[in-house]
Amino acid sequence: MNIMAKRDAAGEKAPALLVIGYGNELRSDDAVGPKTAEAVEGWQLPGIRSLACHQLTPELTVPISAAQCVVFVDATVDATDTVAMRPLAPAGPDQVMTHAADPRLLLRMAKDLFNRCPPAFLLTIPIENLALGEGLSTSAREGIQSALNLIRSLVPTPNFETQKVNS
Amino acid sequence: MSKRILIDPVTRIEGHAKISIFLDDAGNVSDAEFHVVEFRGFEKFCEGRPMSEMPSITPRICGICPVSHLLTSARAGDAILAVAIPPAADKLRRVMNLGQIIQSHALSFFHLSAPDFLLGWDTAVDKRNVFGIVAANPDLARAGIRLRQFGQEVIEILGGKKIHPAWAVPGGVRSPLTTEGREKIRAWLPEAFATTKVALDLFKKVLSTHEKETQIFGNFPSLFMGLVAPDGSWEHHGGKLRFTDSSGSIIADQLEAKNYAEFIGEAVQKNSYLKSPYYTPLGFPDGMYRVGPLARLNVCEQMGVPQADQELKHFKSFGRGAVTSSFLYHYARLIEILASIEFIERYMDDPDLLSNHLRADAGINSLRGVGVSEAPRGTLFHDYTVDENGLLKKVNLIIATGQNNLAMNRTVAQIARHYVRGNNIPEAMLNRVEHGIRCYDPCLSCSTHAAGQMPMQVELVSPDGSILQKITRD
Numbered sequence: 109m110n111i112m113a114k115r116d117a118a119g120e121k122a123p124a125l126l127v128i129g130y131g132n133e134l135r136s137d138d139a140v141g142p143k144t145a146e147a148v149e150g151w152q153l154p155g156i157r158s159l160a161c162h163q164l165t166p167e168l169t170v171p172i173s174a175a176q177c178v179v180f181v182d183a184t185v186d187a188t189d190t191v192a193m194r195p196l197a198p199a200g201p202d203q204v205m206t207h208a209a210d211p212r213l214l215l216r217m218a219k220d221l222f223n224r225c226p227p228a229f230l231l232t233i234p235i236e237n238l239a240l241g242e243g244l245s246t247s248a249r250e251g252i253q254s255a256l257n258l259i260r261s262l263v264p265t266p267n268f269e270t271q272k273v274n275s
Numbered sequence: 276m277s278k279r280i281l282i283d284p285v286t287r288i289e290g291h292a293k294i295s296i297f298l299d300d301a302g303n304v305s306d307a308e309f310h311v312v313e314f315r316g317f318e319k320f321c322e323g324r325p326m327s328e329m330p331s332i333t334p335r336i337c338g339i340c341p342v343s344h345l346l347t348s349a350r351a352g353d354a355i356l357a358v359a360i361p362p363a364a365d366k367l368r369r370v371m372n373l374g375q376i377i378q379s380h381a382l383s384f385f386h387l388s389a390p391d392f393l394l395g396w397d398t399a400v401d402k403r404n405v406f407g408i409v410a411a412n413p414d415l416a417r418a419g420i421r422l423r424q425f426g427q428e429v430i431e432i433l434g435g436k437k438i439h440p441a442w443a444v445p446g447g448v449r450s451p452l453t454t455e456g457r458e459k460i461r462a463w464l465p466e467a468f469a470t471t472k473v474a475l476d477l478f479k480k481v482l483s484t485h486e487k488e489t490q491i492f493g494n495f496p497s498l499f500m501g502l503v504a505p506d507g508s509w510e511h512h513g514g515k516l517r518f519t520d521s522s523g524s525i526i527a528d529q530l531e532a533k534n535y536a537e538f539i540g541e542a543v544q545k546n547s548y549l550k551s552p553y554y555t556p557l558g559f560p561d562g563m564y565r566v567g568p569l570a571r572l573n574v575c576e577q578m579g580v581p582q583a584d585q586e587l588k589h590f591k592s593f594g595r596g597a598v599t600s601s602f603l604y605h606y607a608r609l610i611e612i613l614a615s616i617e618f619i620e621r622y623m624d625d626p627d628l629l630s631n632h633l634r635a636d637a638g639i640n641s642l643r644g645v646g647v648s649e650a651p652r653g654t655l656f657h658d659y660t661v662d663e664n665g666l667l668k669k670v671n672l673i674i675a676t677g678q679n680n681l682a683m684n685r686t687v688a689q690i691a692r693h694y695v696r697g698n699n700i701p702e703a704m705l706n707r708v709e710h711g712i713r714c715y716d717p718c719l720s721c722s723t724h725a726a727g728q729m730p731m732q733v734e735l736v737s738p739d740g741s742i743l744q745k746i747t748r749d
Contacts, residue, residue, distance in 0.1 A: 132338070162335070162337075165338070166386055166405070167420050170424060200401075216406065217406070217409065217416075220416075
């Protein structure tokens with residue numbers, strides 16, 4: 109069975125940088141991930157693609173496998189009070205997928221399914237408030253700004269070009 | 276001295292849940308319960324908000340079912356405005372719902388359930404997952420992702436945003452399908468059909484080697500409820516409600532959703548935040564009914580599209596009147612995917628979808644509105660009561676998964692009775708019990724409006740609190 113042939117042969121443009129920000133926008137500070145992604149999208153920079161998601165799901169492996177670099181942005185309540193970005197490796201074989209996937213699972217799936225797993229980072233923004241509601245705390249808004257500065261440091265120089273992904 | 280086994284949480288479903296299995300002194304299963312530990316209080320949170328905001332608020336209950344809440348919420352808003360929406364808007368909403376059915380069912384089949392019945396119940400847990408599918412059949416794994424992508428694309432082409440499209444509003448929708456969007460959808464169709472047929476062939480082979488599972492994974496008499504069209508055809512967005520029993524007899528038909536309180540009661544069970552709806556004329560718990568793909572195919576007389584109708588005939592051959600085995604939910608999902616693709620193909624030839632006549636404008640003309648739609652997991656109700664300014668005074672959501680709660684309990688008990696024995700609890704047996712829950716593809720985020728995960732721990736606990744056995748899944 110080779111259902112994929114036509115789509116691969118058509119070719120798709122690969123972004124140099126893919127930002128995936130995820131979280132529930134109705135759980136107060138949990139929105140920092142999607143809000144960061146929306147801000148990156150607002151930069152309108154060539155070669156940068158940004159996705160705001162409620163949660164990570166398997167079809168994200170398609171754009172992940174095509175990107176040159178991926179940054180996942182998520183809220184955290186378990187860390188110190190600084191925004192941090194750390195490299196991510198693909199998951200091991202014993203990790204389970206549910207409706208909401210772990211970013212390492214998606215990296216592993218991209219590698220196993222599409223033979224490509226780009227360098228990836230998890231950017232975590234510490235938050236205070238997960239209660240039902242809209243609106244970000246001051247610290248969450250500051251965290252988003254710090255996160256955007258970190259993402260900006262990954263943006264390639266203006267002269268870089270996107271690549272075509274060939275089958 | 277009875278004992279209790281906990282499976283906490285159930286893997287590969289959305290949200291928090293645990294299963295308790297109670298053993299008697301002889302080591303036989305005396306009872307079992309599926310119960311949920313999370314609570315969110317979404318309905319109270321909405322009180323005081325403008326009704327018009329609900330289509331953008333309620334989709335954020337869950338990242339898997341947002342479209343279902345969006346469309347049902349819009350229908351409740353239609354009722355409060357007391358409008359009949361333009362035909363083009365109704366068709367567009369239907370196309371979006373069909374996209375939702377495809378993407379949700381694809382996730383359930385390929386990623387959440389297939390590892391069990393394709394790789395084997397006794398396969399080690401580090402292989403019995405989506406990576407095991409990738410290793411065993413990478414083409415199938417890719418095709419499953421692509422099928423889900425197709426459903427998501429339909430939603431995005433219409434709504435402009437995959438997860439929370441604020442596109443359906445009380446009175447209609449915000450924008451039509453474009454000619455470019457229509458061509459994009461058409462281009463996907465051959466692949467979507469091909470993948471679904473591969474999956475159907477594969478699952479029919481599974482059925483031929485899983486007769487035991489078909490017999491004991493949630494196979495018991497119950498009522499079934501779903502929407503039907505006026506001619507009894509499969510319906511997913513519109514129509515009226517029908518109840519059938521396990522002989523296939525219609526016991527209530529063409530019921531208006533706005534009158535749901537006359538025939539659906541909600542019981543609160545101990546040890547769970549999941550409400551348990553039941554058919555009130557038969558009382559609790561005899562009024563247990565199932566919703567979702569199995570129920571929709573049981574209550575309808577035809578799908579209304581040729582390929583799915585062929586499959587429906589084969590599906591119905593697995594029952595006497597109604598198909599009662601919950602293991603057949605998987606087959607029903609694939610048939611609904613096929614029907615959804617066929618209907619989308621038909622809609623792409625309808626020029627109405629490009630129309631700009633998309634909204635009916637009105638003020639608050641009714642202080643209460645009930646919207647109903649078939650979410651992938653089952654019938655979803657949004658019941659809003661507002662004041663003269665359209666501010667919400669009361670919200671009641673009856674979620675698909677909650678309506679299957681009693682049936683899930685019974686399914687767990689049935690499977691546990693066949694597989695769990697004594698003090699030794701092999702993991703493969705536990706996974707069969709969990710799979711019984713997965714047949715329903717529950718979304719606990721919606722049912723209790725919560726999400727989260729914990730490491731799994733199974734404990735065999737005696738009434739005096741001592742732990743007889745502990746199994747941990749990291």
